[in-house]
Amino acid sequence: MMGAEGIAVSHRVRRPSVLPIQIPVPLPLLFVNSYRLGPEEGPWLLVDVGMDTEPARMAFRAHWNRYGRDAYQAVFLTHYHPDHTGLSGWIADELGVPVTMLADERDLTYRVFGPGGRAGDRIGDYFRDHGVPTAQNVRILENHNDSETYIHLPDSMLGLTPGHVFRLGEESWTILKAAGHTPSQGLPYRADDGTLLGGDQILPRITPNISRWPGEPHDPLRLYLDSLRELRRLPLRVVWPAHGPRIDAPHARIDEILQHHADRLDVMAAVLRQGPKTAYEVARAVFRPDLSPHEWRFAVGESLAHLVHLEALGRVEKLPGGPPYRFGVPGSREGRSLTPAAPRPGCGS
Ligand SMILES: [Zn+2]
Numbered sequence: 001m002m003g004a005e006g007i008a009v010s011h012r013v014r015r016p017s018v019l020p021i022q023i024p025v026p027l028p029l030l031f032v033n034s035y036r037l038g039p040e041e042g043p044w045l046l047v048d049v050g051m052d053t054e055p056a057r058m059a060f061r062a063h064w065n066r067y068g069r070d071a072y073q074a075v076f077l078t079h080y081h082p083d084h085t086g087l088s089g090w091i092a093d094e095l096g097v098p099v100t101m102l103a104d105e106r107d108l109t110y111r112v113f114g115p116g117g118r119a120g121d122r123i124g125d126y127f128r129d130h131g132v133p134t135a136q137n138v139r140i141l142e143n144h145n146d147s148e149t150y151i152h153l154p155d156s157m158l159g160l161t162p163g164h165v166f167r168l169g170e171e172s173w174t175i176l177k178a179a180g181h182t183p184s185q186g187l188p189y190r191a192d193d194g195t196l197l198g199g200d201q202i203l204p205r206i207t208p209n210i211s212r213w214p215g216e217p218h219d220p221l222r223l224y225l226d227s228l229r230e231l232r233r234l235p236l237r238v239v240w241p242a243h244g245p246r247i248d249a250p251h252a253r254i255d256e257i258l259q260h261h262a263d264r265l266d267v268m269a270a271v272l273r274q275g276p277k278t279a280y281e282v283a284r285a286v287f288r289p290d291l292s293p294h295e296w297r298f299a300v301g302e303s304l305a306h307l308v309h310l311e312a313l314g315r316v317e318k319l320p321g322g323p324p325y326r327f328g329v330p331g332s333r334e335g336r337s338l339t340p341a342a343p344r345p346g347c348g349s
């Protein structure tokens with residue numbers, strides 16, 4: 001354009017430093033959002049990578065053909081789930097840069113999906129102990145083992161501590177720890193303009209799955225609700241989630257998710273007022289009956305997370321006996337007497 005003195009003034013148009021890359025995944029969600037962070041000329045950080053499938057590799061190749069691939073400084077994976085980590089081995093070979101995660105989450109990734117990881121066996125026992133019938137359990141396990149074929153991790157990953165800062169040119173991205181969906185999910189946050197990569201912690205269209213899994217924290221829902229309240233205190237302006245479109249009203253979305261869990265806790269407590277139930281029976285009462293094996297896995301895990309949290313709030317109790325383990329509202333145990341309450345056993349395995 002022409003300036004006041006008639007001199008041509010070039011306005012350097014800065015591209016947004018968050019560039020979403022839609023990667024197909026063989027899951028009901030269909031896509032995961034990978035992100036390229038950093039100024040247009042680099043250096044860049046690649047966040048999350050999808051599962052190891054040919055369509056995912058093709059999506060990255062197409063993106064690199066269009067936008068380049070030489071200025072990547074590192075890869076950061078938000079959390080251990082296969083749709084975020086599965087392709088990381090291939091990406092590490094292709095880009096030749098370090099793959100990073102928060103250290104605790106990285107350790108969990110290798111425990112679950114690394115060599116010798118037998119997550120499937122533990123999950124089968126776990127679901128049986130919480131009332132899932134054998135035939136249903138077999139279908140859930142088949143589905144679980146299926147997803148493991150899409151995961152190829154690099155031989156090593158760099159472990160970061162929460163608060164780690166990636167400096168990308170003039171941009172600073174701080175990794176915040178956000179627990180609940182997984183124990184140590186890491187979310188890149190740019191304080192300058194309140195931009196957060198939401199990972200699976202804040203999603204626009206569905207509520208993130210909060211499940212209790214063996215070997216993970218006892219009360220993940222408490223961790224999740226605490227984390228959401230913490231994130232809500234940030235001056236967030238925009239959240240880029242790992243699934244679905246950008247969230248332009250992050251505080252309102254966080255409030256909706258908080259309300260969803262408050263409602264779900266009420267519904268599950270009401271179900272137990274009809275009589276003691278296993279986590280599976282609660283899931284059957286609360287969720288649609290026509291769930292896929294993949295969805296059943298999360299329905300049972302999610303029911304258990306709410307039951308454990310209700311127990312911590314003193315609204316329900318885990319009854320003596322089992323497996324299968326049953327939960328009831330206080331006073332619902334059979335043959336209740338005036339003897340003091342039995343100490344609460346830890347939940348499940
Ligand atoms: Zn996830």
Ligand SMILES: [Zn+2]
Nearest residue numbers: 081083200242
């Ligand atoms: Zn995900």
